Amino acid sequence: MDDLKTGMIFDIQRCSMYDGPGIRTTVFLKGCPLSCKWCHNPESQRPLSELAFYADKCVRCGKCGEICPDVHKLSARTHKVHYQNCKACGRCESVCPVHALKLIGKTYQIKEVMDILRKDIPYFASAGGGLTISGGEPFSQYIFLKELLQHAKAENIHTCIETSGFTTREKIDGVLPYTDLFLFDYKVTSPELHRQFTGVDNHMILENFRYLYSRSQAVILRCPIIPGYNDTEDHFRAICDMERQYPNLTGIEIMPYHSLGREKAAAVNKAYEITTPTADDTVKKQWKRQLKTFGASDALLKSF
Numbered sequence: 001m002d003d004l005k006t007g008m009i010f011d012i013q014r015c016s017m018y019d020g021p022g023i024r025t026t027v028f029l030k031g032c033p034l035s036c037k038w039c040h041n042p043e044s045q046r047p048l049s050e051l052a053f054y055a056d057k058c059v060r061c062g063k064c065g066e067i068c069p070d071v072h073k074l075s076a077r078t079h080k081v082h083y084q085n086c087k088a089c090g091r092c093e094s095v096c097p098v099h100a101l102k103l104i105g106k107t108y109q110i111k112e113v114m115d116i117l118r119k120d121i122p123y124f125a126s127a128g129g130g131l132t133i134s135g136g137e138p139f140s141q142y143i144f145l146k147e148l149l150q151h152a153k154a155e156n157i158h159t160c161i162e163t164s165g166f167t168t169r170e171k172i173d174g175v176l177p178y179t180d181l182f183l184f185d186y187k188v189t190s191p192e193l194h195r196q197f198t199g200v201d202n203h204m205i206l207e208n209f210r211y212l213y214s215r216s217q218a219v220i221l222r223c224p225i226i227p228g229y230n231d232t233e234d235h236f237r238a239i240c241d242m243e244r245q246y247p248n249l250t251g252i253e254i255m256p257y258h259s260l261g262r263e264k265a266a267a268v269n270k271a272y273e274i275t276t277p278t279a280d281d282t283v284k285k286q287w288k289r290q291l292k293t294f295g296a297s298d299a300l301l302k303s304f
């Protein structure tokens with residue numbers, strides 16, 4: 001094992017309750033081969049560091065413009081950011097008094113992540129939690145992913161990967177000995193629509209899911225539902241079919257869309273075409289009715 005290996009991480013969230021069982025520390029790796037239209041972490045998609053500018057926080061003090069005039073162009077009423085000129089050095093982040101600038105993605109060594117993880121071991125022990133590696137797509141930094149999992153398992157920490165499933169069989173085999181649980185996305189049923197909405201079709205993803213299941217790995221199938229995109233009868237029916245067809249799944253959950261990604265995309269100058277509002281209770285009730293019609297279990301209906 002090599003604790004000097006480095007990875008590009010855009011966030012580490014401690015005490016997370018949503019990324020697997022118990023209280024977890026979630027490490028978000030940067031870079032993703034997919035480009036889901038509803039991505040809730042659009043700042044994760046590019047593999048390298050990048051600048052985020054939160055316009056609503058900016059008080060136009062001008063400090064960033066003084067140190068980096070090629071990127072930050074300020075006038076009395078506006079602050080335009082010329083992202084294409086940014087070298088992602090992070091100097092402007094450090095002078096901004098109101099945290100309107102942030103460098104997304106920093107390089108960490110394994111040992112730095114492990115130092116953070118070790119502080120949380122008492123919480124893991126008391127609440128049955130552990131490490132979750134999310135993204136982006138964790139497999140896009142396979143070497144770092146595997147190394148981090150190995151280090152965590154060496155200290156008896158429960159490990160979980162949150163994945164789109166878009167990776168090779170070899171990489172899945174590489175992490176299996178060190179992974180206790182997969183949170184595996186099931187986004188769209190039709191391969192064509194999957195490509196249209198995420199940039200890739202779902203052939204390899206479903207192959208990988210079936211492979212994990214056949215190896216009796218613990219898998220929670222997570223189904224993001226986005227109004228107007230995949231809240232279709234066909235997809236709901238397919239989710240219920242999956243639940244019946246794979247009775248030994250550790251779980252199957254609906255993940256209703258929320259619109260947080262829109263602001264985050266704007267901050268890193270990324271297009272975000274979805275205008276759908278966050279799924280509210282009325283929409284969710286309607287989904288539950290439909291899913292029930294197709295035979296969803298109580299557990300699935302209670303997952304959202």
Ligand code: SF4
Pocket residue numbers: 051067068071072085086087088089090091092093103
């Ligand atoms: S991150 Fe560096 S290069 Fe980019 S805008 Fe800030 S100071 Fe300029």
Ligand code: SF4
Pocket residue numbers: 057058059060061062063064065072074079095096097098099100101
């Ligand atoms: S330093 Fe921060 S508050 Fe000041 S102009 Fe730049 S982004 Fe706005």
